[in-house]
Amino acid sequence: MDGFWLAAIKVVIAFALLFTVVLFLVWAERRLVARMQNRIGPNRAGPAGMMQTLADGMKLMFKESIDPRRAELAVYLAAPVVALIPALLIFLIIPIGAPITIGSTTYDLQVTDLNIGVLYFLAMSSIAVYAIALAGWSSGSKYPLLGSVRASAQMISYEAALGLALVPVILYNRTTSLAEIVVAQGETYFGIFPAWNIVLIPSFIVFLIAGFAETNRAPFDLVEAEQEIVGGYHTEYSGFRFALFFLAEYINLFNIAALTVVFFLGGWQGPVFGPTFLQYVLPIFWFLLKTVAILFLFIWARASLPRMRYDQLMEFGWKRLIPLSLLWIMVVVVAVGLRRFGLPWS
């Protein structure tokens, strides 16, 4: 029973944290992009407009949810939920801080530490494609269909690169558990420079680029290219159903940023000092700081880069990213093998 309540509390905290983060993420993105475009951005609701997302969410809740006449209603209604669930589930395995020991019990600061965490993440992000495909198909309209066809092709293509970018991480850290991957990154060079997984920097770059494509963000946002296909797969969705898609999109963005930190930037690793209380809080702080830095990169790219053409996107994914990943995997395999077994002739 204890385990159940602990899990329940963790889930509630995780969800509360996730929704709060997303709330501020949307606001921060709007403010930052506005600043980069010499605008002010939302500044009305709450201090500096921080409550803008909440206000928008409330507005969407009270708006009419339209059922298009030609929609496949059952699938049409299920799609937003299918979009949200994998997004929420991925967050459950992300360690947001160092384990806390109170008395004789140690609490992990993640809802659950799966020993196949990496595979779980890849599986969940594959399921997210279903939501988009179903939403586009069931809307019974051409723009959503085009958007979902693009999204499916894009996400499947870049998922290959995403998965391949994680192979060196697994090989190098010799585990697929996210908590252990973070622990394995605790070493330092010369005692001061954090080692993290910086030696895997090609993987980091590939993962980040594939992450942009997975979250359908600029410069890979042709899934929702407003100029061509209105809103893409969620064109026909209104009211709270649209809000669910929107929420899922930003939760996915946060997840990808957090996972980039977990896999390559040492997760919650960072200088820890001071009293016990600070020792528990600082890892969380480092984790969030790194995540925010990656999120800033995502937002920055959105304000800076133009959208890619569809053939460019496919060419970049299949002809550049995937061969590069494969090559890099071979390099890592040889290096890891040499380190572990020594030269074959010695």
Next chain:
Amino acid sequence: MSWLDDTLGPWRGFIVTFRQMFRRSVTTKWPEQKRTKPERFHGRHVLNRYPDGMEKCIGCELCAGVCPANCIYVRGADNPQDDPVSPGERYGFVYEINMLRCIFCGLCVEACPTEAITMSNLFELSVTDRDDAMFTKAELLVERDGTPNHNAPAGPLIDLDELKLADGWMRATSSAGRAEYEGIVSWSESAGDSPKSQDTSLKQEEADS
């Protein structure tokens, strides 16, 4: 080094956007910060009076005729013999502007033969009821002392003084002919009852040359 430029080109964009973050924004925090409007701003219309209190509108319907959005409705009527509303034969008995349709082109001002309808600087015209967007003579016509009327009381968004500012068309077609003729009144304030002052500056210039 064109290949270097080609490779670096997209990445330079990142520097540009980062730099822009610390620049002053071009938009302002309206309504706390209101920027000065252009000299010939096209805002809400006002119907003017002569200095003696007579309405300038003669009910000729030229404004309604020229309106490209068909938003002006005018009905003229004969002036009562004993208490004329306007100098002349007829006056504007009904005068309505549908602000939902108006495109603020100012053609009505140009068409008006008596400068009865002019535009002011007020643009905060949002209403919560579509019927409120129908401006009738009660809102459009200025009082005898020159104070303008409006369909809503003055507030943080509505500065009724902006209704008193002169129309750009009036400035542009004033005898001075130039909008930047500051300090030299050669047009009458839109909502005001002041007579057109004699344009002495032009004579001065002629005398100089």
